[in-house]
Amino acid sequence: MKGHLILLDHLNGPEGAVEAAALLRDGKLEDLQIDSTAPRPGTVYRAKADRPVKGQGGMFLNTPDGSAFLRQIKGLAPGDPLLVQVTGFAEPGKAIPVTTRLLFKSRYAIVTPDAPGTNISRQIKDDDTRDDLLQIAHDVFANHPVAEKGAGLILRSSCDGADEDAIAEDIAAMADLAEAVLNDAVGEPEKLTEGDGPHALAWRDWAMEAQIETEAGSFENHGVLEKIEALFRPEVAIGGATMFVEPTRAFTAVDVNTGADTSLSAGLKANLAMARDLPRQLRLRGLGGVVILDVAPMPKKDRPAFEGALRAALRTDDTDTVMAGWTPLGNYELQRKRARLPLSELVTPEMLE
Template sequence: MKGSTIALDTWNGREAAALIVDGRLEDLFIEDDQPRPGNLYRAIAQRPMKGQGGMFLDTPDGSAFLRQVKGLSPGQPMLVQVTGFAEPGKAIPVTAKLLFKSRYAIVTPEAPGLNVSRQIKDDDLRESLLELVHDTLGEVALPEGAGLILRSSCAGASEDEIAEDIIAMAELSKAVLADMTGAAELLVDGEGPHGLAWREWSDPAEIDDQPGSFARHGVDEMLEALKSPVVPLGNGASMVIEPTTALVAVDVNTGNDTSPAAGLKATLNAFRDLPRQLRLRGLGGVVVVDPAPMPKKDRRQVEQALKAALKKDRVETIVVGWTNLGMLELQRKRDRVPVKGLL
């Protein structure tokens, strides 16, 4: 089936959203019991962790950990935002660099300037968007010292929609930044799966938000496939994705193909699909890939294929490099919860 569809439904009693492009599952959000990334707290500083350059904070949802703290004293309130999901037994990861993000606009406290996404290449459109920003900010001002980013989704939006988003984020940011005193409190809820779908999946798509949409679009079967660690790559090749306590291990196999180029073909197919598979499975942290056997001279080609696939991925991932044993290491942000337990 050609085209894009956004299915908004529930899965095992949890709110869920799925993006299907040309009949293939491209992205997935499933509600979890952990604090949501994007939650914004007034937190209370507790104790510094000497040698780690951070401090534990008290929040309504439990202990949080903030890195790179300077001049922060125990008992002091501060505003922080959840950046990702905590590993089992660890504190909630937070940052003091707040972002007020919506579908079209992002307000950036303590980062002044007006910017338009680099993905918008049309100079005339960029100029008209900046004019719209100046006109809108004449009606409602940003917090002092704050900046504004217009996202790539502005390219297909009306001026009224963009202006409404800018005003909403400006007013929200001013209200939150003025609320610095008091006990630990949740000030802004992060988006749930349906809200994230509206905010992040901005390309034109059919939206099915009626009950049973997952079954109608085959999402149920696609989620069942995620329960298996084995991902078929065609011609008998496969990759096996297995999360461990320390890292995510990925093993690429050629299967029964014994041709000279079998290792290169299997690894290329694996690297082109790896970002999508990690995204759907909610896997992050250290990722170590053991490619299929191939000449060392082919490493540059397969690495370029992986980097091209990562450019289309929303999850921040760093390609660290090759190890002495011929494995490729990645560092991937943990901004999603592993879905294996939820499925």
């Protein structure tokens, strides 16, 4: 089908149904969220400082879900209670990554306790719309106790064209949640809020106009199970060329093959196709960390065009990725935040049968 389709379903895991959500655009799988037993990003803990890590400028913390690691520790001493939020998934054997810069995020609004002021997404261009949103923010948020304590508000791009009452309710809900958490900062380690699961994330972040299906079996009906199964194969067709996405323990390697095209521009065309599809492939496979691109041979004068295409593609992705640049051997390196668990840790072949 044409357009966006959001499917809210479950996969059959070894311990029962696992919540999952899929976003399709024109029949192509664009995004995938699958739940896990790991602490979800966005979870807020009241933690207790444990011990500093010499040479790394960080400190281990005690939380109800195990050890966490915090990098910003100025003025923090062992035994101090503090509020922290999970920022991503821990690598095997490592502590949960957390930050003290809390964000209370929903479909339309983000409350920022450490950043006062009201900001509106730059994607909203219409001046009248921006003025209306500022008025809603003033009416709902300006006199809220959490705002009086110095919290700020961000209105997301999804506010454009949304119902004003829904926006106001969202702002009030996030402000109330932030106030409740900030007032509960003292005590023994405790989980104060749970991060959003796949269905809540779909509602929160997939705000485009879309058809939504929530019936059990929707993944199977729309071929999502087959699309997930294909993600376990390294080979990806990109037009007439091919790229191979292969994660290792140290990094993810991406190799580009021009295939049967032997023209002078074959390398550039294959590399541009890879650049446009790479963020989607990494997102769907849950791959982060170091990514090394073994691009197809092309003249150095074509490198800026490749970098521009890659930068544009990464701009549409919600995972922070640093374009580190070219190596002496002509590979291109990226450093990508580990915002998701690898698909291989979330799904087994039995779950797709």
